[in-house]
Amino acid sequence: MVKQLKTKGEAGFSVVRFAGLRFTPLSVEQTVDALLGREARAPFAIFVTPNAEHAYLRRGNIEFREAGDGCWISTNDSRVLRRAAKLAGLDLDFAPGAYVVDRLVRNGIARDEPITVIGATTEIVQALSAQFGFSRIQQHIPPMGMIRNDEAVRAAIDFIAAHPARFVFVAMGPPQSEQFCQRVIADGRCTGVGLCIGSSLAVLTGRSDPAPAWMERSGMVWAYRLLKEPGRLWRRYLVRGMLAMGLCVGDIVRIRLGLRANG
Numbered sequence: 549m550v551k552q553l554k555t556k557g558e559a560g561f562s563v564v565r566f567a568g569l570r571f572t573p574l575s576v577e578q579t580v581d582a583l584l585g586r587e588a589r590a591p592f593a594i595f596v597t598p599n600a601e602h603a604y605l606r607r608g609n610i611e612f613r614e615a616g617d618g619c620w621i622s623t624n625d626s627r628v629l630r631r632a633a634k635l636a637g638l639d640l641d642f643a644p645g646a647y648v649v650d651r652l653v654r655n656g657i658a659r660d661e662p663i664t665v666i667g668a669t670t671e672i673v674q675a676l677s678a679q680f681g682f683s684r685i686q687q688h689i690p691p692m693g694m695i696r697n698d699e700a701v702r703a704a705i706d707f708i709a710a711h712p713a714r715f716v717f718v719a720m721g722p723p724q725s726e727q728f729c730q731r732v733i734a735d736g737r738c739t740g741v742g743l744c745i746g747s748s749l750a751v752l753t754g755r756s757d758p759a760p761a762w763m764e765r766s767g768m769v770w771a772y773r774l775l776k777e778p779g780r781l782w783r784r785y786l787v788r789g790m791l792a793m794g795l796c797v798g799d800i801v802r803i804r805l806g807l808r809a810n811g
Contacts, residue, residue, distance in 0.1 A: 561574065561582075561621065564633075564638055564639075564640060566629070566632075566633045566636065566638055566640065566796070566799055567600075567603045567629060567632070567633075567792055567795040567796045567799055568603050568606060568607075568795050569598045569602055569603055569606070569616065569622075569629075570598075570616055570617055570619075570622050571598065571622050571623065571624050571640050572621050572622050572623060573623075573624065573639060573640050573641040574621065574623050574641055574643055575641050575642075575643055576642075576643045576647045576648055576651055577651070578643075579595075579621060579623050579643045579648050580648060580651045580652050580655075580656055582621060583595065583621070583648075583652060583656070583715070583741060583743075584652075584656050586620075586714075586741060588714040588739065588740065589739050590739060590740075591733075591736075591738075591739060592708075592716075592729075592732050592733050592738040592739055592740060592741070592742060593619070593620035593733075593740075593741050593742070594615055594618075594619035594620055594726065594729045594730070594733070594741070594742050594744065595619065595620060595621045595622075595623075595648075595741050595742065595743045595744060595745075596615065596616060596619050596621075596622050596623075596726055596744045597622070597623050597624070597625035597643070597644055597645040597648070597744070597745070597746075598616060598622060598624065598625060598626075598629075599624075599625040599626040599629065600626055600628065600629060600788065600789045600792035600793070601722065601784055601788050601789070601792070602616065602722060603788075603791065603792035603795050604787075604788035604789075604791050604792060605722055605723045605788075606723075609723050609727070611723075611726075611727045611730050611731075612722070612723035612726050612727055612730075614730055615726035615727065615729060615730040616726065618730075619726075619729075620741065623641070623643035623644075623648070624640040624641060624642055624643060624644075625643075625644040625645060626644075626767075627642060627765075627766075627767035627769075628767045628770070628793075629792075629796065630642050631767065632793070632796040632797075632800065633796075635800045636799055636800040636803040636804065637803060637804075638803075645743075645744075645745040645746055645748045646745075646747075646748040646751045646752070646758075648743075648745075648748075649717075649743070649745050649748040649749065649751075649752055650748075650751075650752055652715070653676075653680055653752060654680070657682070657714075657715065659680070659681045659682055659683060660683055660684060661682075661684065661713075661714065662684040662685075662686070662711065662712070662713040662714075663682055663684065663685045663686070663713050663715055663717065664685075664686050664687075664688075664707070664708055664711045664712075664713040664715070664716045664717070664740075665685060665686070665687040665688070665716075665717045665719065665749070666687075666688050666690065666704055666707070666708070666716060666717070666718045666719065666720065666728070667689060667690065667717075667718060667719035667720040667725070668687070668689070668717070668719040668749050668750070669689070669755075670687070670689070671755065672719075672749050672750055672753055672755050673685055673687045673749075675753035675754070675755065676749060676752070676753055679753060686707075686711040686713070688703075688704055688707040688708075690703070690704050690720070694720070694724070694728070695723075695724045695727050695728060701728065701731055704728065705731065705732050705735050705737070705738065708732060708738045708740075709735075709737045709738050712738070712739055712740065713740050714740050714741070715740060715741055715743060716738075716740050716741065716742045716743065717743050717745060717749060718742050718743060718744050718745070719745060719746065719747070719748070719749055719750075721746050721747070722744070722746070725742075725744040725745075725746070726744050728742075729742035729744060757776070759772035759773070760772070770785050770789065771785075773785075774786075
């Protein structure tokens with residue numbers, strides 16, 4: 549059984565819940581088509597790409613949880629989660645932020661279309677303009693930890709309101725990007741879609757070192773990243789990731805035993 553989510557004024561998407569996360573199980577192509585098809589002047593909405601870390605982060609962060617539960621599109625960013633979900637008879641599909649951004653930038657956004665970027669670095673935005681020919685990129689770089697700084701949050705929201713764009717790339721990483729977008733919605737002045745895409749712009753412009761293709765296909769990207777930055781990432785993958793896997797196992801058992809619907 550798959551629940552249906554209806555968003556006022558927009559097409560509904562199927563919704564699947566797994567490991568405490570909410571997914572709209574769309575492919576990369578379907579996601580890009582939906583993003584490109586949304587009215588540019590529609591009220592601000594959120595696009596997120598949950599992975600195992602999101603299952604951990606939402607447990608103690610109400611604002612982050614509300615963003616994930618109320619976002620417009622929420623596509624799966626993890627091959628591991630997809631394989632686990634299949635054991636429960638669910639298909640989350642696979643549309644990670646890096647894939648969606650790549651397709652959107654290369655084949656979707658007009659070169660003279662306004663784009664707003666919140667976060668990232670000056671070098672990444674310069675590379676985005678130089679490599680893909682975008683002529684109307686506006687960037688605002690908030691201070692570190694901006695979500696705890698009400699003045700910095702207001703300044704970033706004001707920037708989006710003053711630079712309307714169909715796509716607002718929010719490149720600060722979870723949970724900050726999602727929390728910020730939730731506050732943009734609460735403010736009520738902005739339009740477009742907030743794309744919570746983490747390091748996807750860095751990957752697209754070659755400023756990030758991606759895992760080898762065979763590791764990406766096998767779902768071992770986490771191991772590649774852990775080996776490269778063990779001091780920074782061990783907690784994300786070995787602690788938070790294990791918690792997420794526990795949630796996966798719990799849902800698999802409950803669904804297989806008929807204790808909850810498979811959607």
